[in-house]
Amino acid sequence: MTRTLIVLASILALSVPAALAAPPEGKGKPESPGKSSAAPGQSAEKNAAKKCKAERARIGAQAFMTKYGTNPNKSNAFGKCVAMQEKKAEAESSAAAQEARENAAKKCKKERTDLGLEEFRKKYAPPGHPNGANAFGKCVSRHAKKTTSS
Numbered sequence: 001m002t003r004t005l006i007v008l009a010s011i012l013a014l015s016v017p018a019a020l021a022a023p024p025e026g027k028g029k030p031e032s033p034g035k036s037s038a039a040p041g042q043s044a045e046k047n048a049a050k051k052c053k054a055e056r057a058r059i060g061a062q063a064f065m066t067k068y069g070t071n072p073n074k075s076n077a078f079g080k081c082v083a084m085q086e087k088k089a090e091a092e093s094s095a096a097a098q099e100a101r102e103n104a105a106k107k108c109k110k111e112r113t114d115l116g117l118e119e120f121r122k123k124y125a126p127p128g129h130p131n132g133a134n135a136f137g138k139c140v141s142r143h144a145k146k147t148t149s150s
Helices: 002-019 048-059 061-068 077-115 117-124 135-149
Strands: none
Touching: 048 061, 048 077, 061 077, 077 117, 077 135, 117 135
């Protein structure tokens, strides 16, 4: 009985430190939580909250609250600013995507005229498709992806 208790106690004593050990590299919590400036791809131009924080520092808190605040004590100014910045960024990106699709459609229309319908279908139609339907759509998709990725 005593041996069993000793063995059990030693197993328990060894398992606790293993359970509390640090997580493997790349797993677990980051070294500096809360530092969004260290977040990749989140510069002040791309992050609405950072834009608003910079503007508040530039024009002063009182002017910032007057400009963006909508409730009686203007305490919602920061949230309103962030929401407005997000809407503006979304509108700009959707406008850019729409322009890319329109430009891609124009390029494909010109390419279809230059190549001829049969060559155009051979180049862009889905493989194995009997009559080359949707070649124009595939062309627009390719050109739009090239435009947005570059």
